[in-house]
Structures are given as C-alpha cells and as structure tokens.
Amino acid sequence: MPEFGTGSVARPGRRLAALAIDWASAVLISIAFFSYDSLATLAIFAVVQIVFLPTLGGSPGHRLLGLRLEMVGGGWVGLWRPIVRTALLVLVIPAVIWDPDQRGLHDKAVGTVLRRR
Template identity: 60%
Template structure:
C-alpha cells in the first residue's frame, strides 16, 4: 500500500517537478523543453523595444501607447507565427497545453494578464507564469 502522506490530498496540491515541464510531458532539455528564464527575458526585452520604437515613431513615446502596442503585437503574432517576434528571435514558441492551434482567446488572455506584470512574476515549478496557466499555454524551445 502506497504511503498516503506522499500523495496530494487536496486539489492543486502537486509535488514539484524534477525539471520544468515534467508534469506537462515535456523533455528536460532541447527542442520542446520549457523556455528558460534568460530566453524569456531577452524575448520580452526585444518585444518591449519594438513597442517603444513604434510608440516613439507614431505617438512621440507615450507610455500608455507602449503597453497597448506590446499587447497588440502579442495578440497578433502568437496565433499567426506561434510566438511574439522577440520569442521567435530567441528560439521560443507558445503552444497550448491541450494541443493544436492556440487560437485567438489564449493570446488575448495571456497578453492582457502579461500587461499587468504581476502574473508573469508568479511561477510554478514548471516555470509557467500565472498568465500562461490561465491561458493554458506554455513557452517552449523551438
């Protein structure tokens, strides 16, 4: 008989992953493994720089425009090319944990929550931010 103290006994109580993505069936390293923090951050920085550039050209650098442009870029590019421009440049893509196309609602939910910043700072042992958990997505290496 297995030891009941080692098994989760309430909803949401899961043991930590041995590596990011283990519970999702993703490999430890290589293609399709969870994108590591430095790649995510670098991809985010590229996307934010693009948003600032567009804001500088069309809105004389308006902070509110920066954020709106950033969100719109995410919503447009995730369903069309599978990632934001910055993520593609650093070798990442966004997939649905349920398989298939991410659709339109997942990028919208993910991007709006990402714009709030706090959900992106709350990670689980699979290195998925709250915005990815709610949207049912994961950022993986290409």
C-alpha cells in the same frame, strides 16, 4: 516534455530576453509615431502579442529566440487565449510568478506553454 533542449519549457532567461525585444520594439514604434507615449507603448506591445501569438505561434521576440507558444497538450492556441494571456501579461504580476515547471501564471491561466524550438 524534455527537461532541456528542443521541446523543453522556455527558461526565464530566454523569456525575459524575448520580452525585452518585444518591449524595445514597442518603444521604438511609440517614439516614431507617438513621441513616446507610455500608454501607446503598452497598447502597441499588447497588439503585437495578440496578433502574432495566434498567427506565428509567438511574438517577434519569441521567434527570434527560438520559442513557440503552444497548448499544453499541443496544437494551436486559438484566438481568445492570446487576448487573455496578454491582458495578464500587461498586469505584470502573473508573468513574474512561475510554477515549478517554469510556466508563468499568465500561461497556466490559459493552458499554454512557451517551448523551445
């Protein structure tokens, strides 16, 4: 993979911005339908991740910031990887620990990489 630009691994700034977009959207939906229930917010966030990752290749935040989730070797992520990745993401700790390639442990665990498009 290239070190910078199109096709490179997404850097923490874009990843955190995409996460903020997705979380803010979940909060807005939670406020509108559940009077801001924190568990509802977490569930909405998780459902959005699980639905959008295999269908569009990224969450709404990822897509808005030009990111795409792929297998390390390329190709579709399948159905089970987004579920396991999201479960690890909501635990927070695996998502905030990166390897030297800037991949979070939640991505390493399922063999995916978030790349710039």
